[in-house]
Amino acid sequence: MAQLKADKYTQFVSAGFGKDLAKKLGLPQPAILRRFAPEEPLITGPVLVVGSSSGAEALASSLLEWNLDVRRVATPKQKLGAIILVLDELSDPREFSEPIRTVGASLRDLAANGRLVTVSRxxxxxxxxxxxxxxxxxxxxxxxxxxxxxxxxxxNGILLADGVSTTAVSSLGALRYFLSGRSAFVDGQFLTVGSDSGAQPADWTRPLEGKVAVVTGAARGIGAAIAKTLARDGARLVVIDVPAAGDHLAAVANQVKGTALQLDITAEDAGQRILAHAAERYGRLDIVVHNAGITRDKLLANMDQGRWDSVIAVNISAQLRINQALLASELFNGNSVNGSSGAPRIVSVASTSGIAGNRGQTNYAASKAGVIGMVRATAPLLAPAGGTINAVAPGFIETDMTAKIPFATREVARRLNSLQQGGRPEDVAETIAFLASDSAGGISGNVLRVCGQNLVGQ
Structure with a gap:
C-alpha cells in the first residue's frame, strides 16, 4: 500500500529493536497508516457485513459490484479488511446485543489498517x-x-437521514471514502447523508474530471496539498494566495497545470475577482475550497485589536463575503440542479480549535467556530441548486508551522489522539476531494474532523 513518510519516532517503533523496546517500556506504538493511491485496491481482505435488515442485505449486494470479497458470516481466524455494522432499522437499545457481540467476536481478526464502519440513523x-x-x-x-x-x-460512522437508503449514491460514496486510504487520519467520526442526491463518477480514480476548482491559501502546506489532490482527481485549478507568496503560488500552479491568481481575499471585491478569473480561463466554476487562514496567538489578556481583527478578517469574514458573491452568481450557483454534474460545492477548512478551544487562541477559535456556523447556515441556501457546503476540521497536522513547535510540545501533540501520530496535509486534502465530488452530493452542512480522534472534544 502507498505510504507517506512517518515521523521519526513512528518509524523507530514500527520494526526491529525499536518495536521491541517500545513494547517493553509501554511506549506509544503508532502504526504507519495506509494512505490512498489511485492504483491501489479500495481495501485488502474480506469485508464482513453485520446486520439483519433489508438495508444490510442490499448494501452487501452493492459491495459485490465493487469486486469486494463480501461476507455475511465471519470465518474464525481469517483476517478481515473491514467490518460494516448496519443498524439502519434500530429502534430499541436492547437490539444492540446480538450485532455488537458479532462484531466483538471478529475484532481480533481485523487486519492492520482495517476499517470498521457503522451505518445507522x-x-x-x-x-x-x-x-x-x-x-x-x-x-x-x-x-x-x-x-x-x-x-x-x-x-467511523454514517448517519442516514430517514428516507435515505443504505445504497443511495452518497451513502455508498461515504462508505467508499471511509473504507479507503483517503480517511487514514479520520477516526471516531460521523458523516450525515441528508438526501439521496449525488452521482457516481464514471471513473473512481478521476472523480473530479472536468470540474473547475478554486483553492485559497494554495501556495504551500495544506493548501498546496489540496490543489495537487484535486488536480490528481481530474479537476482544473485556480490557485489563490497573497502577492507576497507569488513565487510559491506560481510553482504550485505549474505543478497542477492550473492558473494562479494573486489576491488578498479580504478585499471587498475578492469574490467578484475570483468569479471573473474562473469565467475568463475556464468558463465555469464548480468547487471552492476556503483554505486560507492565519494565526495570531496570544492569551486574551494580552490580545491587541490588530491580532484579533486580522484573524477574523481572513479566517471568516472573507469567506462570508466570497460566499455571498458565489451564491449571487449564475456561474457558480446556477449551472446545474438536483445534484447533477456541475452542482456547486464549497468546502471550508475549520479546526479542532473551533470545536474544543485552545489556550492562547480565542481569536482563532472564534473564527473557526464561526466557519462551522457559517457552513451549517449556508447549506440550505445551496440546496436549491443541488449544491453542498461542508467543513473539514484538522487536528495536529505535520506542516512547516507545526515543525517550529518546541520538540517536547510537538511530541505530546502528536500522541494525543487514538492513532498516536500527527496527520499529513494530504489527509486533509483527501477528505476535501471527497466532499467536493458528486458522490458526496447528499452530504451537506457536515463538519468532519481529520484529527485521528483527538482526545479532546468529540
Missing amino acids: PASAELEPTVASARNGVDGILRSLAKELRAGSTA
Whole structure:
C-alpha cells in the first residue's frame, strides 16, 4: 500500500529493536497508516457485513459490484479488511446485543489498517424516546470502539437521514471514502447523508474530471496539498494566495497545470475577482475550497485589536463575503440542479480549535467556530441548486508551522489522539476531494474532523 513518510519516532517503533523496546517500556506504538493511491485496491481482505435488515442485505449486494470479497458470516481466524455494522432499522437499545457481540467476536481478526464502519440513523428530539436512545447509543459505541482499535485501524460512522437508503449514491460514496486510504487520519467520526442526491463518477480514480476548482491559501502546506489532490482527481485549478507568496503560488500552479491568481481575499471585491478569473480561463466554476487562514496567538489578556481583527478578517469574514458573491452568481450557483454534474460545492477548512478551544487562541477559535456556523447556515441556501457546503476540521497536522513547535510540545501533540501520530496535509486534502465530488452530493452542512480522534472534544 502507498505510504507517506512517518515521523521519526513512528518509524523507530514500527520494526526491529525499536518495536521491541517500545513494547517493553509501554511506549506509544503508532502504526504507519495506509494512505490512498489511485492504483491501489479500495481495501485488502474480506469485508464482513453485520446486520439483519433489508438495508444490510442490499448494501452487501452493492459491495459485490465493487469486486469486494463480501461476507455475511465471519470465518474464525481469517483476517478481515473491514467490518460494516448496519443498524439502519434500530429502534430499541436492547437490539444492540446480538450485532455488537458479532462484531466483538471478529475484532481480533481485523487486519492492520482495517476499517470498521457503522451505518445507522441520527437521533432527534422528534423521535419516540426509545428509538432516540437506541440511535444515539451508536454514537457511544462507535467512538469507544475507535479508541480500542490498534495497528492503524479506524472506526467511523454514517448517519442516514430517514428516507435515505443504505445504497443511495452518497451513502455508498461515504462508505467508499471511509473504507479507503483517503480517511487514514479520520477516526471516531460521523458523516450525515441528508438526501439521496449525488452521482457516481464514471471513473473512481478521476472523480473530479472536468470540474473547475478554486483553492485559497494554495501556495504551500495544506493548501498546496489540496490543489495537487484535486488536480490528481481530474479537476482544473485556480490557485489563490497573497502577492507576497507569488513565487510559491506560481510553482504550485505549474505543478497542477492550473492558473494562479494573486489576491488578498479580504478585499471587498475578492469574490467578484475570483468569479471573473474562473469565467475568463475556464468558463465555469464548480468547487471552492476556503483554505486560507492565519494565526495570531496570544492569551486574551494580552490580545491587541490588530491580532484579533486580522484573524477574523481572513479566517471568516472573507469567506462570508466570497460566499455571498458565489451564491449571487449564475456561474457558480446556477449551472446545474438536483445534484447533477456541475452542482456547486464549497468546502471550508475549520479546526479542532473551533470545536474544543485552545489556550492562547480565542481569536482563532472564534473564527473557526464561526466557519462551522457559517457552513451549517449556508447549506440550505445551496440546496436549491443541488449544491453542498461542508467543513473539514484538522487536528495536529505535520506542516512547516507545526515543525517550529518546541520538540517536547510537538511530541505530546502528536500522541494525543487514538492513532498516536500527527496527520499529513494530504489527509486533509483527501477528505476535501471527497466532499467536493458528486458522490458526496447528499452530504451537506457536515463538519468532519481529520484529527485521528483527538482526545479532546468529540
